[in-house]
Amino acid sequence: MVQPDDYLFADIERVQQIPIVKTVLEVICRSTGMGFAAVARVTEDRWIACSVQDEIGFGVEPGGELEIATTICNEIRASGNAVVIDHVDENEFYSGHPTPKLYGFKSYISLPIVLKNGSFFGTLCAIDPRPNQLQNPRVIGMFNLFSELLAFHLDSIQLMERTRSAMHELAGQLLVSNDENRQYRHISSHNLQEPLRKLRVFSDMLVNATDRYEVDKAKDLAVKIRSSAQQFSMMIKDLSEFSELNNSSPFEKIDLGNILADVTAQLMPQIERREIIIETDTLPVVQGVRDQIEQLFYQLMHNAVKFAGYEQPPRIRVTAQELALHEIDDLLPEPLQMSYAEIRVEDNGIGIDDSQLEKVFDIFARLPTGSFKQGEGVGLAYCRKIVRNHKGIIKAEPNPGKGTTFVVTLPLF
Template identity: 50%
Template sequence: MNYSDEELIKDIERVNRISIVPTLLDVVCQTTGMGFAAIARVTETRWITCSVRDDIQFGLVQGSELKVETTICNEIRDSFQPVIINHVKENDLFCNHPTPLMYGFQSYISYPIILKTGEFFGTLCAIDPNPADLENPKIKGLFMAFSDLISFHLQQIELLDESDKTARNLNRQLSNSLDENRQYRHISSHTLQEPLRKLRIFSGMLVDSIRNKEIEKAEQFALKINDGADRFSNLIMSLSDFSILEENGATVQPVDLEYTVGVVKAELRFKLDERDATVNVGNLPTVPGVPLQMEQLFYHLFDNAVKFSKKDVPLLISISSQEYTRSVEGTHLMPEKRYVEIKFTDNGIGIDRFQLEKIFDMFSQIPSETVQEGSGIGLSICRKIIRNHSGLITIHSDQGAGTTVSIILPTS
């Protein structure tokens, strides 16, 4: 694949957005005693430095380019394997290799940077005109850890860029909804920033522990970084799920809600069986809607009922419907339309009435020791689906007395 200059410039910028990169290169040089260290972007046709530490006047700076076929990194790109040379003149494989002769080095170490997608990004490498002892397991471990850390940060930057793109899309699409704009501003400034802050802290601690040769601490910090990455990825995926509901072009067609509930019950049968659940379903109507969105709606309602069920008490779920005859004044419902009200009731732990005001906020979490951890976006998705269908959703609940979700949808 040929990469454009614009794409490669973005890759260099991504590396330089990783604040700990200069520290990593400093640690590499101090640990190995080598005078040059760099992160290189390597493609099939290009070799470009993204970040450099040069104490031996090798002559490369950020953005410098070498002919890829003259570099050992080119071979690493093909093999995905590191290359370690203590002393070029004494190495049978590389003593006559053109690259050391061309660039005048005797010691060389380079580890591949592999993205989570399996794509080869480039290398973390170091060279020096003098021999060096690079077979030390601690040096190998350091390069492996650092290349993985760079890969991890590149992934997070990509996810963050994607979230920014989603943010712009959401902000544009939700311009008519002050409430959802308020929520997204909170997500941008708080929800997404908190895991990133922790990742930066633990990344710094990981570097310090490696520098101080505290291997056990390094492993602990690496695990924390991995957990944080999972948390951040889940937030982004949840946000993407929400943004998909904004896409135009969804086909509205008659949706048999009894059939939809049956499909969702089958999908969640194992979770329902674990809670010894009984599900009573009354006569449900056929309404105009987007089938997949209606399935998502009931999936999240069932999932919440399971999540908020009482311990050691069989779960009971009742779903019923009736014609909606009350006044639509004070709502966005249209007087000329006919509506149906669907009630989804469970006998779970209920929700404190003080929590009901924010229950539909994205990533809201209801404090409870008995509730399984979730993303906190399920009810936000439910409300968005109902709004997409020009309906209304409300929740009635008391702590310890179960929950009733009321859904009002047009029937024509």
């Protein structure tokens, strides 16, 4: 029996956190007639039952182990291929295999559970002391759907754990503001719950459809599950990248004119397609982390390109000015003892309503502009975190119907 201090204990707990795993195993036994079904964690030297449905007294409980060398799952781990046996006595390869004789089964099916990163987690398997008809598209299709579904859930749980760990680490750092902690709490309790809710709902519907042999409906639900899992995965990826933004790299001299030129070149296909006019002042040299400053201006320019006016010639204007010391004292709570520059990125698009001025900088904040895409609702959050890393400030100035101006204040070199 696996103990809590065993390094694989966490994997067993992750499987047991999946709300539909018991239902999946019950459906497998009920719809196929197999007497024992399990989700097993399989490594090079261990076979551990994570969850079981035992209707034949096989005797293995969650946390129980079988000798790895005596299992066919070990061979599946090595090959990555499913094994399906209707009648072991009539199977050319497995009729003389020691495993069926050792455990007393005639029929067997097992499919690998492979995580998104390509690593082998274990198997979804079933055995019975009687022969069975398992090699048909309905049964194999059901096992494929369920093994894929379990992999999605395991990926989601692991991603959530990593994100929570990152959040806790960040929360312990003095540089993390109360504002970011507020956002992390909101994300955990709201943003990330929606795709998880969809996963639970569609998973339950999939189990019911499979139980009723509604193959077409099951396939449609599997697509929806995959889409919800992908959305969840993208959100976690964006959040992880956001949490890793820090100011640990040394500052250097950065010519913003060169940065803007590089960013404009990256966005040139969109700029030329929409015939956007770009106007720029001579930009200053600042202190900062080059990759972060480039990302800051890429996000600001990408946002401006996306929303530049459609009913008039699209136009983006980038200007800069040095700020007087008394202006810095009014803007920053703890300004550095140096000069600052104010850079303005202005478009002539639809503008931002006053009520949205602070929300646009929140992680996953989206104005009602369509469906979720990777990075949507994260770009401006990146901008604010990068500016804060550089002891500066960023704000948005509204002009609904006439455009938006983002104002960035950074220390000069």
